[in-house]
Amino acid sequence: MKSIELLGKGEEMHGRAYIKLSADEIEESIKKLKENGFNHFVMLSCVDWLDKGKFELVYHMWNYEEKEHAMLSVDIDRNNDVMKSMSHLFPQIETYEREIHEMYGIKFEGNNRLTPFLLENWPHDPPMRKDFDSKKFVKQMYESIPFIEGDENEGI
Amino acid sequence: MGLHNGDKMMRYEEWSKLARKASKRSLWMVHFCTGCGAIEMPPVMTSRYDMERFGIAPMATPRQADVLLITGYLTVKTLRRVIQVYEQMQSPKYVIAFGSCTINGGMYWDSYNTIKHLEKYIPVDLYIAGCMPRPEGIINAFLELMKLIDEGKARGWERYQKYYDKYKENQRRVFNFEVKEEEKEEKEQKREKNEEH
Numbered sequence: 001m002k003s004i005e006l007l008g009k010g011e012e013m014h015g016r017a018y019i020k021l022s023a024d025e026i027e028e029s030i031k032k033l034k035e036n037g038f039n040h041f042v043m044l045s046c047v048d049w050l051d052k053g054k055f056e057l058v059y060h061m062w063n064y065e066e067k068e069h070a071m072l073s074v075d076i077d078r079n080n081d082v083m084k085s086m087s088h089l090f091p092q093i094e095t096y097e098r099e100i101h102e103m104y105g106i107k108f109e110g111n112n113r114l115t116p117f118l119l120e121n122w123p124h125d126p127p128m129r130k131d132f133d134s135k136k137f138v139k140q141m142y143e144s145i146p147f148i149e150g151d152e153n154e155g156i
Numbered sequence: 157m158g159l160h161n162g163d164k165m166m167r168y169e170e171w172s173k174l175a176r177k178a179s180k181r182s183l184w185m186v187h188f189c190t191g192c193g194a195i196e197m198p199p200v201m202t203s204r205y206d207m208e209r210f211g212i213a214p215m216a217t218p219r220q221a222d223v224l225l226i227t228g229y230l231t232v233k234t235l236r237r238v239i240q241v242y243e244q245m246q247s248p249k250y251v252i253a254f255g256s257c258t259i260n261g262g263m264y265w266d267s268y269n270t271i272k273h274l275e276k277y278i279p280v281d282l283y284i285a286g287c288m289p290r291p292e293g294i295i296n297a298f299l300e301l302m303k304l305i306d307e308g309k310a311r312g313w314e315r316y317q318k319y320y321d322k323y324k325e326n327q328r329r330v331f332n333f334e335v336k337e338e339e340k341e342e343k344e345q346k347r348e349k350n351e352e353h
Contacts, residue, residue, distance in 0.1 A: 119269065120233045120236070120331075121332060121333055122333060124333065127268045127269070132268070134266050134267065134268045135266045137268050138265070138266050138267070138268065138272070141333065142261075142271060142273075142330070143272070145276050145326050145330060146276070146326070147273070147275065147276055148275070148276065148279070148315070148319050148322050148323060148326070149319070150315065150318075150319065
């Protein structure tokens with residue numbers, strides 16, 4: 001596959017190129033792929049590997065000529081969840097970073113728009129982290145609110 | 157005109173009975189399309205099920221509507237808008253809630269950002285069970301609501317006035333994502349642990 005040839009590593013996985021990179025290599029790799037036909041940045045996704053103690057960020061890119069999907073994967077430490085922002089390469093990355101910041105709490109250095117995105121007034125831990133106990137949260141947050149007393153058909 | 161208080165009350169009762177009889181046949185609804193229930197509305201409105209034969213018509217603005225339809229799950233963010241819409245409507249006003257999500261959370265029972273019981277925040281006159289209810293169910297609910305209006309039993313809006321403070325308190329708690337003291341303590345313990353590391 002073209003992206004594997006370009007970057008000199010990676011493997012083919014279910015017809016797509018899966019390339020494992022370190023955090024320092026990612027910027028140059030995206031640049032290199034962008035110059036060589038991978039001009040569609042599809043999305044940025046995040047996986048929380050709780051037992052391995054790391055977050056995996058996956059940069060998905062697409063090449064229209066070759067019809068090739070490249071996945072650039074980066075691991076970052078769960079306790080030191082800081083990543084360099086890539087929004088200067090593709091402007092749409094800013095929004096993906098904003099969402100991941102809200103849902104996983106990862107800080108992207110260089111992205112000035114990490115403001116609340118989908119959640120309003122959210123003071124708790126980021127909800128998509130694996131150690132966020134959502135059942136317990138529901139119990140404390142929603143189930144503790146009382147029903148309004150009185151008969152249903154009751155008027156003034 | 158020399159009428160006693162009791163007579164006035166009786167007249168009011170009689171007139172409101174008449175008004176209810178008339179208004180139940182012209183329910184205008186504002187459908188707040190959240191969740192999956194919105195997709196069940198077009199067949200109900202259009203010629204297949206044709207809700208207009210019962211005098212039910214869609215209305216674009218809440219100020220001119222009688223019925224508020226909550227069609228499915230609500231996130232806390234949407235609930236804020238629903239309450240704004242509900243408070244803009246003029247009395248008498250009725251709320252119909254669709255599907256299991258508004259009853260007890262449905263398939264989102266453990267979700268972190270959808271509310272579980274709608275009636276904790278606004279009064280609900282009628283629930284339609286199902287995930288999602290079929291158009292027949294919706295038509296049936298409207299007929300049931302008409303019956304309740306005729307009998308004077310659909311009085312959710314009066315409940316909202318009567319227990320206004322309690323509804324507001326519940327809304328405030330859910331909007332501010334307030335949690336109990338336990339969790340605050342837990343958070344502090346976690347922070348201390350992190351600092352030790």
